[in-house]
Structure formats: C-alpha cells, structure tokens
Amino acid sequence: MCGIVGKLGRSNVSLLELQSMARSIAHRGPDDEGYWVQGKVGLGHRRLSIIDLASGKQPISNEDQTIWIVFNGEIYNFPEIKKELLSKGHQFSTNTDTEVIVHLYEEMGQDCVQKLNGMFAFAIWDDNKKQLFLARDRIGQKPLFYRHVNGEFLFGSEVKAILAADNVERNINYTAIHHYLSLRFIPAPHTMFEGIQKLPAGSTLLVKEDKITVKRYWDLTFTDKLQHTETDFLDGLEEQLGRAVTSHLISDVPVGAFLSGGMDTSTVVALMAEAHPDVFKTFAIGVKEQDFNELPFAKVVADTFHTQHVEEVVSANLIQLMPQMVWHLDEPSDSIAACMFQAAKLASQHVKVVMGGDGGDELFAGFDRYMGVGYINYYNMLPSFVRKKLLHPLFHTIPDSFTYKSLVQKLRWMDQLSDFDEGERYAEATAFFRFSHTQKQQLFSEKLWGKLADIDSNQVIVEHYNKPNATDSIDKMLYADFMTRLSEHTLMLTDRMNMAFSLEARSPFLDHELVEYLARFPSNIKIKGRQLKYILRKFAERKLPKEITSRQKQGFMFPVAYWFRNELYPFVRDQLENSFFVREGLFQKDYVSSLVEDHRNNKEDNHVRLWMLLNMEVWHQLYIEQRDPASVSETLSQSANGVKY
Known part of the structure; x- marks a missing residue:
C-alpha cells in the first residue's frame, strides 16, 4: 500500500x-x-x-x-x-x-x-x-x-x-x-x-x-444464475472463499485481522486460521455502552481459533478526532469513520497488513433494507387515509429511544418510503437518516437552492438500479450498492482511515472473481424467509461457534446519538448555528436549529444529519480556510468546554 x-x-x-x-x-x-x-x-x-x-x-x-x-x-x-x-x-x-x-x-x-x-x-x-x-x-x-x-x-x-x-x-x-x-x-x-x-x-x-x-473496463452482472442444490452452493462457496482468503495472505510482513464479532470478520478469521501456518493477531475495539459493544463476541471467535487477540475499550474523543479524520478523508463523512479510525490505530501498533470483512453485506445481502423494502408493499395495502391521517402522525409523535435500529426508526422508515416505487424507493431507503430533496430545500438558502434544485441525488442510485445488469429486485439493490455506495463510501473510509496509520487493509470478500461468482447466486439463497445472509450463515455454521451464527447483526458504531442529545448538545448547537455555511447565508439558521432541538427533545433522531453538518464545517476550516488539524481540534475542544467525547 x-x-x-x-x-x-x-x-x-x-x-x-x-x-x-x-x-x-x-x-x-x-x-x-x-x-x-x-x-x-x-x-x-x-x-x-x-x-x-x-x-x-x-x-x-x-x-x-x-x-x-x-x-x-x-x-x-x-x-x-x-x-x-x-x-x-x-x-x-x-x-x-x-x-x-x-x-x-x-x-x-x-x-x-x-x-x-x-x-x-x-x-x-x-x-x-x-x-x-x-x-x-x-x-x-x-x-x-x-x-x-x-x-x-x-x-x-x-x-x-x-x-x-x-x-x-x-x-x-x-x-x-x-x-x-x-x-x-x-x-x-x-x-x-x-x-x-x-x-x-x-x-x-x-x-x-x-x-x-x-x-x-469492468461491470458486474447478476443475470446468469447458477442452478445448484444448497449443498453445491455451500461447497462452491467454501472453495472460492478459501481461495480468496489464501491469496490475500501474500506478504513479506505479518498479516493480522480485524475482528468485530460479526459474521463477516469472523468468517475471514476462521478461513485465515485454516490457511495460516502461524498464530496471527486479531484486533477489536468496544465502547462502554453495552448495546453497541461487540467485544464479548469477538473474544469468542478469538478463543476458538487461538489468535493473539488485542482489544481495547475506547471512549472516543470525537471533538478532537474529527479534524484528524476529515483531514485524512479530504471530504466530510459520517460517524462510522470514527470507529474505523480507532480500530486502525489499534491494529497499526502491531502489524502493517490487516484483513477485514468489507463487502460482506453487499455480497450476501446483509442490510435490513434489502428485506425491508419488500415489507412496504404490505404496508401499502392499508387504505391511504389510514396511512396518511392516522399512522403517519402517530409514528412522528412517539419519542425515539435512539437505540440501534429502534422500532420507531423502522416505523418511520417504512412510512416515509411508502410514497415511492422501485428504484426511487430504494434510493430513499438508503438516504432515510440523511437529507431528502425536500429537506435540502429547507436547509439551503433560496439562492443556493436555485442552483441545485434540478439535481436529484436519488438518480445516482436509480440510474444503476434500473440497468439491465439485474432483474430481480434484491439483485437490483445489490448492483446499485456495488456501483455506488460500496466504492465511494465504505471503501473510501476503509482506505483513508487505515492509511491514516500507514496500515494496509485487505478485503478478501472483494476478490473480483468471488464477487462475480456470488452475483450468480439466486437472491433467494441470500435472503430466505426473514433471514438475511442465509447462505453465508449456513456456511459459517461449518466454521464458527453457534454464538456467532445465531446472533443478529449489531452494527459497528459509537453512540453518537446519545452524546449529541446530552453532553455534546451545547457544543453541537454552537458549532452549527455559527458555521461558515450559516454565516454566509448558504444554510438556513432556523432549520439548522430545529434539527438540533428536535434531536435534543427526542422528537427525531437527527444525529447522522448533525454529524454530517459538523463534518462540513470542519472540512471548510481545514481545506478552504487552510487551518491545520491541531489548530481546529484545539478550537473545537475549547468550544466544548472540556467535554471528552
């Protein structure tokens, strides 16, 4: 690297x-x-x-x-x-x-x-x-x-x-x-x-x-499907995954592995243990908040495969970290960057090369939205007046608990997406926690909106969703993600956050021969009934302890929503209401303030939107004002009055 x-x-x-x-x-x-x-x-x-x-x-x-x-x-x-x-x-x-x-x-x-x-x-x-x-x-x-x-x-x-x-x-x-x-x-x-x-x-x-x-020079197609028994699919997966992991081990320096305790990284570690002649190191980070902490599961996998396991509980000082992260990214991003930044920092103290599980959700259909968009068809069977006049107001009256994948979030997601069809629905599904076209109109000044109103960000997703490379709705979503979100978000973060610490991150799930092979799997072997990642889960049962294969996807993140509502509330309010974009009349101050206050009062979980706006302000200070990260970090810390998050 x-x-x-x-x-x-x-x-x-x-x-x-x-x-x-x-x-x-x-x-x-x-x-x-x-x-x-x-x-x-x-x-x-x-x-x-x-x-x-x-x-x-x-x-x-x-x-x-x-x-x-x-x-x-x-x-x-x-x-x-x-x-x-x-x-x-x-x-x-x-x-x-x-x-x-x-x-x-x-x-x-x-x-x-x-x-x-x-x-x-x-x-x-x-x-x-x-x-x-x-x-x-x-x-x-x-x-x-x-x-x-x-x-x-x-x-x-x-x-x-x-x-x-x-x-x-x-x-x-x-x-x-x-x-x-x-x-x-x-x-x-x-x-x-x-x-x-x-x-x-x-x-x-x-x-x-x-x-x-x-x-x-390359594109992916989901149309040429294999006709196998489940056992044949599992045997083929064993061969292709094993080949990919083994090839990714080539190195003249030691190779370690990220281990979150989820099924993707755990599967990679299991296959590394089969192919690797020596004991290798695995790395996991956790947080104090237990509903976000995966360390116990990572430890189960590490013990199973006798890795040299290194773990750390972090209380991320996001205020001080944000300028460093944005400087390395060259652009604003979201809070998952902080998790990756901390994990890379830990691993870089021990190895130069680390394996990860990037691409597992896109390969095997692991995101809730892949299954959830189908449920909206059932929701739409309800009469329109019931959805619009009764359920919509009700869903937005219930306070949000801000826990990961809360029921309130799921209900609001389903209700909002019910107004859209096919590709538009999927584009809205991926942008639910961010700014819709209507919300950007409320955020932007009249002058700025006049320049951007005709640009529909959803079309970035819809364009790929509608291509003939996939015909099944699940495959269409997977293809759209491979062509957009995976490369420009997930892998961008993986590259920058690891390279920030001179750490080479490898992703065997993204071996292109494996990707092309998995694209030939029918979607009903990836999602079966209510089970996401069905074929990977069945494969993992050959390799991993039951505690891992039977657990639900948890997610890898810090509890930013809690922090922005409590300890960091004054800081967030001050930074956003006085940001460059507000001062210059590019963003509407009243709307920005409403995002902060609605989050503070449990009316709506806006932590992703707030984080994005904070990132933009920090980015502007670093790249347009050309301040160094240490200076920006010091300014932010003073604004936060010593709060360590």
Missing part, C-alpha cells in the same frame, strides 16, 4: 513540486519515497513496504526505461503472471508485483487491467507513445484523483496531493455537497473541489496530446 502522484505539464516538471505533492500523503508510505522526472512528465511515490522489502523502490521501469510506473495496492495473482512473462522473455530486476504490471503492459497495453486480480491504482508513462495511462481496480478499493486544467494534468492518491501542487485553486463544489447530504458519499467523478475529479472504480484514463479518455 502506497501513495502515488504525478504531473504531465506544458513545461518541465519541477522535482520540488512533485516532492511537495508526495510528502502531503507521506502517511500512505512512510518507509521510502522515489521520483522520476523527464522533461514535461514526472512521477512520485511514497512507499509502505509489504512485498520485496529490499528492492521494491518505485518508480519502476521496463528494461530499456521507456515505460515507467507508480503503483498503489496489491496484485494477489502476480506470481502466476510473472511466470507467464518470464516464459515470454521478460527480465525482472525486483520481486515486486509492481514490476509485473510494467511487463504486462508491454504485452497487453491498456488491456493489462483485465489480467490483474487485486486492489490497485497506478499510472504508467509510455515514452514511446507519449501517453499517460491510469487505472483503478474493479471494485474501487484504491483511490485515484486528477485535475486537468489549461493543458496540465495532475494526479494523486488523495485530493490533498493535488492541492499541494503549484497554483491549484480551492473552490467548493456545491453539487458535491448536494449529493453528500443525501447519499452520505460523493459520487464519481465529483469531489468537494471544483476542477478536481475522481476516477470511477473499474475505469481507466488515458492522457494523450492533452486529451483525456475515461473508459470503464
């Missing part, structure tokens, strides 16, 4: 500028740095040494130095590819997966991405063709950003690397804010900055003669 940067300019590239870009993301690669500059093109690299510790310095070239690469990620099938390339006469000077890509590009050109199994973002300068070729892995585990303005092309693993280049303006992209407030993520190609874009997952980008061509 590393950080990459580069520039293709109108004039000769400055080494100092490249160094400034690369050193802004030194946390991604603290072990080494390397640069290659030739006239108007330059490549830079920060290295986290995982494979071939001695000779894997980047940038790396082919034999005659006409092709140069900087690479971030891991190619899990590189030993097999290397054998093929050696048989064709290619000569290697390192044992890295990076050099394999160079020679594969010589053989296949831009189609080299089709051969790679792994997580990756890379840039190749082809001096013969005078072109720059960039690529991002199929699922979007590794990030890649770029800026093309006035004949100059910049790229980097994080937005901050591009901002560190010379003469880059920092202008807010309000379309990105509009999408973020509904979706919880910023869809490609947008970023929070005008003029800076992200390369979509599963895509390549070619720069030649100042022209940019972006092309998608």
